[in-house]
Amino acid sequence: MASNELRKRSNWQTISGRKALKTEDMFTTALQNALNAVYPDQFEVISHPKNFTTIYSEQQLPQDVLNEIYNVDTSKYRWGIRMDFAIKNKLNGKTLFGEIKRQDGWVEELDPSAGRGNAHERSCKYFTPGILDLLRKESKIESQDILPFWLVLVGNITRDPKRNREIAFWYKGYEKNFYMWRNTEDIGSMLDFFENNLLSYLCDHK
Incomplete structure (x- = not known):
């Protein structure tokens, strides 16, 4: 698609200014707002399906x-x-499930030990045969070009030199299925990533 219509036509700037919103709530609210603006009453963003x-x-x-x-x-x-969220096309039932993981990371002025935590490793359960098969059936997305889930990472892990390499290696060939949301106030970049990489699989794309 690569039209960035979600960014252009939605009122996501007002959402990014709501400091009281948790990142997860900001994500689902902004995505629903954007989808409603471009595809009225076609998509539902479900929190904790x-x-x-x-x-x-x-x-x-x-x-x-x-x-x-x-x-x-x-x-x-x-x-x-x-899961933290699901994005469902109400017209065809296709659904993309997802997780938002916040984790510490090794960045400037910190020691490598700052890259502690294993939230990103726990998300690897979605690669296991049983869960992956279940997600594929539930998602109704037939294409093998993507995985039936989307991992959104936030926090210092998104700039950690080690963790970036780990996650890039795990998702090799499926780069559309993870997103490093390095600046959570930049909702437009998140909307662009979703529209340009995943939205078509929820529509007529097999």
């Missing part, structure tokens, strides 16, 4: 395994994952 909140508690285990573990009635529990 509940699609996968019981995937682990519903997982069946073979009887020989159950015989050897602490076996409980898992119907009483909600073991699963909860």
Whole structure:
């Protein structure tokens, strides 16, 4: 697409000025605002979708395994994952799920130890065969050109020389699926990335 219509036609500047908004809320509000401006009533940005909140508690285990573990009635529990957001095209049901991860990082005037934390590593569960297969089915996005999820990173990790290289290596060939939101007050850059890299997969693009 590369038209940057979301940036041009949405009133995202007023949202970026709302200092009280958490980054996650600013992200979903700005994206919904922009999509409404360009595609009225076509997209829904869902905060904390509940699609996968019981995937682990519903997982069946073979009887020989159950015989050897602490076996409980898992119907009483909600073991699963909860993504931070989902972007759904209401016309065709295609949905892109996503996570926003904030993490410290090694930047100027700090020691390398400042790059602590493993939020980015925890996001790697979305690469596992079971979850990846589930996300592909739920997303209804048929193209293999992208992954069925979008990782948005914020905080000093976005400028950390080591973490940038790690994440670039993990996503090799799928660079559209992660975004280093280095300046969260620049909502326009986030909208541009989404429109130019991911939006078409939610439309008629297979």
